[in-house]
Amino acid sequence: MSGKIVFFEGRNFQGRSYECISDCSEITSHLSRCSSCKVESGTFMVYDQPNYTGQQYLLTRGEYPEYQNTIGFNDCIQSCRIVPVHKGPFKMRIYERANFEGQMHELTDDCDSIQDHYHISDMQSCNVMEGYWLMFEQPNYEGKMFYLKPGKYRNLKEISSDDTRFNSVRRITES
Structure with a gap:
């Protein structure tokens, strides 16, 4: 199974949502802003700027009701990239x-x-x-x-x- 992350416009999983199962270079093309998310499966890198730029943070399965305290982003997530599962040596x-x-x-x-x-x-x-x-x-x-x-x-x-x-x-x- 790949990954699945659900983004929400408001904090604490409020407002409109956008479900993502692959890389997304610009979340604001789907939501006006992204202030909370739930990683239902997989691992994702999230970025505070579009096109996978700016501050980065790794999110694993779990709930992230707001970003300021949990991951240190001042603003919202604007792009995300799925991290493939790697089996074997590093x-x-x-x-x-x-x-x-x-x-x-x-x-x-x-x-x-x-x-x-x-x-x-x-x-x-x-x-x-x-x-x-x-x-x-x-x-x-x-x-x-x-x-x-x-x-x-x-x-x-x-x-x-x-x-x-x-x-x-x-x-x-x-x-």
Whole structure:
């Protein structure tokens, strides 16, 4: 089974709703705003801007009656992307510098502090070979998060609007 998320215009699941079972680049084309949601199945990345941009947050099965306290969004969710279920091993190579240069380390598990475990001050590029991952700006999986699907990321500074440094990485194992 894939995923299903239901968005509501008002807080606490009030007002009109929109049911989504795939990626949606602009929720406001279906609702005037989105202030609460229920994830009935699957895992979703939600974004506070259209077209999968802005702040990101991973939502697993459950109810989210309002965003300010539960996920820290100041406004509403404006786009969402379903995270596919990954069966099998996870594998990512991280690099100290852009364009896959400098020290390289291969990850197959979560890492709560890239600096402490691998002694590199910054991770500037990566190659996600297997699985879906979340990168965080702070150690211990805190701060802004960024969704990574399989692919090559030559310059991680391009995926954040500011000068974010990435300090921890976690596999997305929820289904």
